[in-house]
Amino acid sequence: MTSPAPGVQAPPEARFRLRRIAGRAGASFADDVRRGLTASPKFLLAKYFYDELGSRLFEAITALPEYHVTRAETELLTAHAGEIAAALAGPVRLVELGSGDGRKTRLLIDALLAGQKTLDYLPIDVSESTLARSAEELTADYPGVSVLGYVADYHDALAALAGAAERRRGERTLVLFLGSTIGNLNPDGQLALLRSARAMLAPGDGFLLGTDLRKPLAELLPAYDDALGVTAAFNLNLLLRIDRELGGDFDVRAFRHLARYDEVDHRIEMHLMSRTAQRVRIAALDLAVDLAAGETIWTESSYKFSLEQVAGLAAGAGFRLARTWTDAAQRFGSHLLLAG
Numbered sequence: 001m002t003s004p005a006p007g008v009q010a011p012p013e014a015r016f017r018l019r020r021i022a023g024r025a026g027a028s029f030a031d032d033v034r035r036g037l038t039a040s041p042k043f044l045l046a047k048y049f050y051d052e053l054g055s056r057l058f059e060a061i062t063a064l065p066e067y068h069v070t071r072a073e074t075e076l077l078t079a080h081a082g083e084i085a086a087a088l089a090g091p092v093r094l095v096e097l098g099s100g101d102g103r104k105t106r107l108l109i110d111a112l113l114a115g116q117k118t119l120d121y122l123p124i125d126v127s128e129s130t131l132a133r134s135a136e137e138l139t140a141d142y143p144g145v146s147v148l149g150y151v152a153d154y155h156d157a158l159a160a161l162a163g164a165a166e167r168r169r170g171e172r173t174l175v176l177f178l179g180s181t182i183g184n185l186n187p188d189g190q191l192a193l194l195r196s197a198r199a200m201l202a203p204g205d206g207f208l209l210g211t212d213l214r215k216p217l218a219e220l221l222p223a224y225d226d227a228l229g230v231t232a233a234f235n236l237n238l239l240l241r242i243d244r245e246l247g248g249d250f251d252v253r254a255f256r257h258l259a260r261y262d263e264v265d266h267r268i269e270m271h272l273m274s275r276t277a278q279r280v281r282i283a284a285l286d287l288a289v290d291l292a293a294g295e296t297i298w299t300e301s302s303y304k305f306s307l308e309q310v311a312g313l314a315a316g317a318g319f320r321l322a323r324t325w326t327d328a329a330q331r332f333g334s335h336l337l338l339a340g
C-alpha cells in the first residue's frame with residue numbers, strides 16, 4: 001500500500017468510515033414488533049419502513065405528482081442553500097439525521113464547498129445499506145468530502161456525537177433534519193429531539209429543520225393515498241418485512257392501506273386495515289396475532305406544522321429561530337435555528 005502523494009486527494013473508499021452505535025434501550029425490530037402487535041390498539045413504528053425495498057418505495061413516493069414535500073423542499077434549498085451556508089461563520093461540518101438518497105444534501109454540500117475546500121459529512125441512519133450507498137456516491141462525486149456514517153437511532157447518535165471529539169478546531173456544526181421527518185414524532189418527541197440536538201451544539205452552530213405545513217385536506221390526503229398505490233405498497237411492505245425477517249405469515253392482500261387526517265392534532269395517520277377476521281403467526285416471536293375484520297394497525301403519524309408552532313419548538317429547545325423560508329404556495333417551511 002502506498003499513501004497518496006501530498007496534495008492528492010485520498011481515494012473515495014479511504015474517505016468513508018462507518019460507526020455502529022448500540023441503542024440505549026436495545027430494542028430491536030423483533031422487540032418492537034412484539035410490543036406493537038400485542039398492544040391495543042395495535043401499532044408498528046414508522047422507522048421500520050425503510051428496509052431495502054421500503055427505501056426504494058419511499059424514493060418513488062418523492063417522485064409522485066401528489067407528494068409535494070420533497071419537491072417543495074428541493075425548491076427552497078435550491079434557492080437558499082447559499083444563504084444558509086453564509087449564515088454560519090467559517091468552515092462547517094455537516095451532520096444529517098436520516099440521510100436518504102442525499103439529493104437535497106448535495107445542494108448544501110455544493111453551497112458549503114464554495115467557501116471551504118474540504119467537508120466532513122456525518123450522516124446518521126438506521127439503515128446501513130442506505131448509509132453505505134450515499135457515502136459511496138458522495139465520496140466518488142466530491143473529492144473534498146469525507147464521510148463518517150453513524151448506523152444508529154437519532155437519539156443514540158446525537159448522544160454519541162456530543163461525547164465524541166470529532167470536531168476540528170474552529171469548525172461549526174450544521175445539523176440537517178430535512179423532509180419533515182420530525183413530523184413522525186409526536187410533539188413531546190419533537191421537542192426532545194431538538195433538545196438533544198441543541199445539547200451537542202455550541203454557540204454559532206446551526207440546525208436546519210424542514211417542516212411540512214398545514215394545508216387543505218384536498219391537497220394533503222392524496223399525498224398519502226396516491227392514485228398509483230405507491231404509498232399503499234410502502235405501508236404494506238412493513239408486513240412483508242415482518243414475513244421476511246421474522247418468519248411472519250402475513251398475507252398482504254388481506255390488508256388495506258388507510259390514510260386519514262386528524263384535524264385536531266394536525267397529523268396524517270397511516271394504518272393497515274385487516275379486511276377479514278384473521279390470525280397471523282410470527283415464527284421468530286413465537287407469537288399468534290388475532291385481527292378482527294376492520295381492525296387497524298397504526299403505522300405512521302405525519303404531523304403538519306404552523307409557523308408559530310415551529311417558533312415555539314425552537315425556543316423551547318433553546319435555539320434562536322434565525323430565518324424561515326417558505327415556498328410561494330406556503331406548502332413547506334425550511335427553518336434555520338441557531339445555537340446561542
Ligand code: AVJ
Nearest residue numbers: 061069179180181184231302
Ligand atoms: C419521510 C416521514 C417525511 O411523513 O411525509 C411519505 C414518510 N409516509 N408517505 C412523510 C411518508 C408516507 C414521510 N417522511
